[in-house]
Amino acid sequence: MTEHRAHFDFDIRFANGGGLTGTGFRLDVPAADLDDDALARLLVRHLGLALVAEVTLRDVRIVAEPHRGSRGVDAASERTRRIIDLSHPIHAGLVTHPGLPAPTIEPHLTREDSRARYAPGTEFALDVITMLGNTGTYLDSPYHRYADGADLAALDLETLVGLRAEVFHLEDAWDAAARGIRAETLADRDVRGAAVLLHTGWERWFGREEYGRGAPFLTGEAARFLVEQGAVLVGIDSVNIDDIESGGERPAHSGLLAAGVHVVEHLTRLGEVPARGARFTAAPPAVEGFGTFPVRAFAEVGA
Structure with missing residues (x-):
């Protein structure tokens, strides 16, 4: 699912006086064809403003870009559950933090040696990993x-x-x-x-x-x-x-x-x-x- 963000400048005038100006502002939007009125309402909601009298938008561009979490815009829904692995795989020699030791992996019992311990056609591998707790993710x-x-x-x-x-x-x-x-x-x-x-x-x-x-x-x-x-x-x-x-x-x-x-x-x-x-x-x-x-x-x- 493609997500969109709006890039724009704005001026906000408050009903009880004062104002707010922004340049190069970016805001998550739910669709690529959002009009200025809808975008202005999203901006007010995102900023948590009250007593807004008028919002003026300038140089609005809506582009395909991942959402960054703007308030007032629901996260994109997924039709099916998806798992995203956020971990680095660990392997022998992996350098996680420069200067700290890398893990080593060696066999305790090889598959070949295990055959003498188990029934015909049955084999296992038992391995030893030596590593710092601060390894990988x-x-x-x-x-x-x-x-x-x-x-x-x-x-x-x-x-x-x-x-x-x-x-x-x-x-x-x-x-x-x-x-x-x-x-x-x-x-x-x-x-x-x-x-x-x-x-x-x-x-x-x-x-x-x-x-x-x-x-x-x-x-x-x-x-x-x-x-x-x-x-x-x-x-x-x-x-x-x-x-x-x-x-x-x-x-x-x-x-x-x-x-x-x-x-x-x-x-x-x-x-x-x-x-x-x-x-x-x-x-x-x-x-x-x-x-x-x-x-x-x-x-x-x-x-």
């Missing part, structure tokens, strides 16, 4: 940051399975110079009880040296904002939820995990998930005394 529990925090085995599955997903498509919205995703960028959604998923497009560098340099991250004040707003989980398709070039400070991890908000890093394919309407799952195994482990993260879209 993984989830951080509070124990990862805090010695007295909840470990993987203590996590409540209700906070990991079938969460309402609020996906922020930010490829062209995060500041490439400052790199940090700020609270203001996330302030137009109700994220209480939701998985907040930050789509930056940085996944394109995964497995390459570029992945660890100049990456987008969540600022500390934005992490505090998401905690205050009641988010349950925060995920990103970047090398880290924090700025790994900051000299060791980790305000996003510290704030989120202290509040029991799970962190999922190294997501992929978030561009395929609608801004609203999907369900997100990322459940690790219940390992006691362990803080971080790979997950099979996925989004469910449609009925």
Whole structure:
């Protein structure tokens, strides 16, 4: 299903005085043939304005472009249920985070050797994988940051399975110079009880040296904002939820995990998930005394 967005400038005049002007504004729209009156009403609803007397639109262009989650526009419905895998596959030698060890995989029992243990025609493979918990797409529990925090085995599955997903498509919205995703960028959604998923497009560098340099991250004040707003989980398709070039400070991890908000890093394919309407799952195994482990993260879209 093709989605559309309107690009335009606007002037808004209020009935009780004052006004508001916008240039280069973009807004999700339900159809390509929307007229200016309908677009003006969507704009007012998206901005949450009251006592609007007049809306003037200029240079309106409606183009085929994925929705970004504008308020007042329903998420595109899917006729059939679809699962979108948001995890990077794990294989021997995979470099997830530059500088950290890659996993190794070796046999404990080969198929050939197993034939002597089982009935004719029956064989098995038993393999050993040695890897850091921070491998592939993984989830951080509070124990990862805090010695007295909840470990993987203590996590409540209700906070990991079938969460309402609020996906922020930010490829062209995060500041490439400052790199940090700020609270203001996330302030137009109700994220209480939701998985907040930050789509930056940085996944394109995964497995390459570029992945660890100049990456987008969540600022500390934005992490505090998401905690205050009641988010349950925060995920990103970047090398880290924090700025790994900051000299060791980790305000996003510290704030989120202290509040029991799970962190999922190294997501992929978030561009395929609608801004609203999907369900997100990322459940690790219940390992006691362990803080971080790979997950099979996925989004469910449609009925």
